[in-house]
Amino acid sequence: MSHRFFVLRRLLAASSTCLLGAGTCLFLAPEAAAEPATPVGYPAGASATRYAGLAFDACSAPPLATIRAWNASPYRALGVYIGGVNRTCAQPQLTASWVVSVSTLKWRLLPIYKGLQPPCGARPTDAKISTDPATARAQGTTAAADAVTAAKALGMRPGSAFYNDIENYAQTDATCRTAVLSHLSAWTKELHRRGYLSGVYMNLNLGAKQLSDVFTSTSYARPDALWIARYDGIDSLKGWTGIADSRWAVHQRAKQYRGGHDETYGGVTVNIDTDRLDAPVATVAYTYSVTSATALNARTGPSTSYPVAKTYAPGSSLAVVCQAPGLKVGTTTVWDRLTDGSYVTDYYVSTPSNTGYSSPLPRCTYPYQVTASNGLTERSGPGASYAAVGSSPNGALAWVTCQRAGSTVGTTKVWDRLDNGHYVSDHYVASPSRTTYSKPVPRC
Incomplete structure (x- = not known):
């Protein structure tokens, strides 16, 4: 499509967001085609x-x-x-x-x-x-x-x-x-x-x-x-x-x-x-061991509903990059992300806590720059109808923890959950995809 039509679509999408949204809405101006914000291609097992x-x-x-x-x-x-x-x-x-x-x-x-x-x-x-x-x-x-x-x-x-x-x-x-x-x-x-x-x-x-x-x-x-x-x-x-x-x-x-x-x-x-x-x-990996009496399944996402990617024997060493929320297993909802991008429940890993997050492991996050030139409204849920609860200025890092479907903005239904619990439309974040989910960010 022509650049002029592309810009017009972004302007219309931003206007619709403001009309539908609750509370104060910042106008979302069109982003540059490439610079100044360029997408980060995080591989599996990455985290900031x-x-x-x-x-x-x-x-x-x-x-x-x-x-x-x-x-x-x-x-x-x-x-x-x-x-x-x-x-x-x-x-x-x-x-x-x-x-x-x-x-x-x-x-x-x-x-x-x-x-x-x-x-x-x-x-x-x-x-x-x-x-x-x-x-x-x-x-x-x-x-x-x-x-x-x-x-x-x-x-x-x-x-x-x-x-x-x-x-x-x-x-x-x-x-x-x-x-x-x-x-x-x-x-x-x-x-x-x-x-x-x-x-x-x-x-x-x-x-x-x-x-x-x-x-x-x-x-x-x-x-x-x-x-x-x-x-x-x-x-x-x-x-x-x-x-x-x-x-x-x-x-x-x-x-x-x-x-x-x-x-x-x-x-x-x-x-x-x-x-x-x-x-x-810097992000580094921390070594822990499997504490379960039977083999521990590593899965493609932080829940037992995800497919098994690999199995670790009791006592095996695990290279953990970060921790993320997921399905509760035993006493914890924490899942550990490994260097290959798979997840294991923290309940069966020798981290200091099996009820919550463990220092020095960071939370799993995937920062991308905000591309809305006049700032991006942060909302309480994944849609333009949710209350405005904050804003991110142009060029700020959106510290994304997961993505989920919500109301359509521009070319995408994807909304990004930030590490402060707020949501922003992925349409105005420099993630790799402008239309769908971006790997390796998990689903919320």
């Missing part, structure tokens, strides 16, 4: 993980003994440099077994990739992004692929967020600006294609504002999360100069608010930068 709280990053990943000592600290997340041609410090501790051990201690990991740097900034000795936009895009695609390879070797799962470290650069150089934005756009698109989330680290005044200036531009794919550097000693994730609070607004922000300094916990001193996070981080 997020962290809200204090974090620190150090040039080299600390030894496991240091992490144990720092359990006495207020921090529970740690930035680690997973790769990149301009990564400065050696990483002798950063191995797959280290990642497992640190995660088991209930720490979250913030993966940092320090690749090519702006052609008009960073250190003179750094390898630089090309000033040719096409080459800069190709380099961004290569960087994303390299980050995925490095993360996989460390045991970081699809659904993880990787943060591209872009250091300070001249703000008046238009050629340089285009190169950086082209590079980061390709970085985002390739990570999304492979099933990962895109993050960017920038100085607030020397990079981040330029990224914010193209937040709604159809020329560039928009990253899912923004991590700024601003050493003002203020850990707020709002009120950033030059960046509206409505941008990267829903668990999509981090701030490095204090630069290199020493801190000591458990008798161990580390030189760190200090961060405040409410953002996606």
Whole structure:
């Protein structure tokens, strides 16, 4: 169909939603055809993980003994440099077994990739992004692929967020600006294609504002999360100069608010930068065992009504990525999602609780960006007739837990249940399908 007719259909659908809806309704403007919001192709067994709280990053990943000592600290997340041609410090501790051990201690990991740097900034000795936009895009695609390879070797799962470290650069150089934005756009698109989330680290005044200036531009794919550097000693994730609070607004922000300094916990001193996070981080798998006396069925969904995908003998090890609600078995409605995408009831798994969710396992979520340019109404149920109970701004992450059928909006009857219990029409969410359900998101 023609683009004009496609846009008209979206406008009519949005108007119908407002006419039918109860309560305040935000007008849903048509989305861009591709950029700035691009779909994430999550594979089976993927899930996103997020962290809200204090974090620190150090040039080299600390030894496991240091992490144990720092359990006495207020921090529970740690930035680690997973790769990149301009990564400065050696990483002798950063191995797959280290990642497992640190995660088991209930720490979250913030993966940092320090690749090519702006052609008009960073250190003179750094390898630089090309000033040719096409080459800069190709380099961004290569960087994303390299980050995925490095993360996989460390045991970081699809659904993880990787943060591209872009250091300070001249703000008046238009050629340089285009190169950086082209590079980061390709970085985002390739990570999304492979099933990962895109993050960017920038100085607030020397990079981040330029990224914010193209937040709604159809020329560039928009990253899912923004991590700024601003050493003002203020850990707020709002009120950033030059960046509206409505941008990267829903668990999509981090701030490095204090630069290199020493801190000591458990008798161990580390030189760190200090961060405040409410953002996606790395997803990892946790190992538990089957506790049933007979074979445990892994199913294609979180209920005994789903087909059996695999069977595990008593005592078998299970690699669990996340937990989701489902049919009650024994004393719990919790189901564990495994790395192959199948589900087992948590009642017969050696997690800490067999009545509820168990830390450090995250809830299973599949974030996609909101594409409605004036915001998307969140409703109490899967239809335009349900009460409006909130809203998500354009570019926010819709943290989807499951999908179900509801009233038709535009080209689809699919509604997304968010992790806050609200529903939004999938028509205005950058999921892979515009007409039906998107794998691997389960049915509600």
